[in-house]
Amino acid sequence: MGYLKGKSAMMIFDKHSNLKYKFGNRNFWATGYYVSTVGLNEATIAKYIREQERADQIEDKLTTKEYSDPFKGRPLSNQCTTA
Structure with a gap:
């Protein structure tokens, strides 16, 4: 399972490079996994x-900063605006 999660995370980071800023340490998937063989x-x-x-x-509340425009793929020039 660890191999699958690791390789798929690498592929996602390669395709969507802006995610490396949100998940800087490359921890993309949750720790562990769930397997069951009988009906739940x-x-x-x-x-x-x-x-x-x-x-x-809870984890998403820790960071809300976006490093690139998700629609244009360009770096954001102005993160915050003051009123």
Whole structure:
């Protein structure tokens, strides 16, 4: 699993180079993974997804700075404007 996550992260960083500024240490995927071989009920799966989303939302709040325009691919010249 680690090999797949590592290689796919490298491919994503190569294709979308602006992400390297947001994920400077190249930690793109969450630590660990989930595997199950027998049927899980819907409530267990929904709980797992909620917990993952909550962790992602907390991490996203740590940084909101964008280093390039996602639509034009150019570096942003003016990060903040004052009123």
